Amino acid sequence: MTITKAYEVTTLRQWIESLPKESYLRPIMTAVQLDIERAISNDFTVIDYSGFMDSQAAKRKVLVDLEAAIVNAKAELQRLNSEYTRANNAMIELKNMALRIVQVKP
Numbered sequence: 001m002t003i004t005k006a007y008e009v010t011t012l013r014q015w016i017e018s019l020p021k022e023s024y025l026r027p028i029m030t031a032v033q034l035d036i037e038r039a040i041s042n043d044f045t046v047i048d049y050s051g052f053m054d055s056q057a058a059k060r061k062v063l064v065d066l067e068a069a070i071v072n073a074k075a076e077l078q079r080l081n082s083e084y085t086r087a088n089n090a091m092i093e094l095k096n097m098a099l100r101i102v103q104v105k106p
Contacts, residue, residue: 005040012036031055 019026
């Protein structure tokens, strides 16, 4: 059997499609699929992964920033919940004081 470029491209596409959607490999291979296909079509093409790597690094930075934002938001939520509890307790105490004052008639 002679392996042609068309056969290799078709095999690559089928293999990527066969990968589970939740796998780590599928999105990576999908991202470089066109570069691989171009390399197969042109015997002298070199696959330049620098753009892909830069993109991955940028995505990792966004992920780190989002994780930090989540941590900060959780801390702020905890602070606001504590503040709410303190304010609510103060309101209950004020209400109780007012009721005691109303009950004491001079």
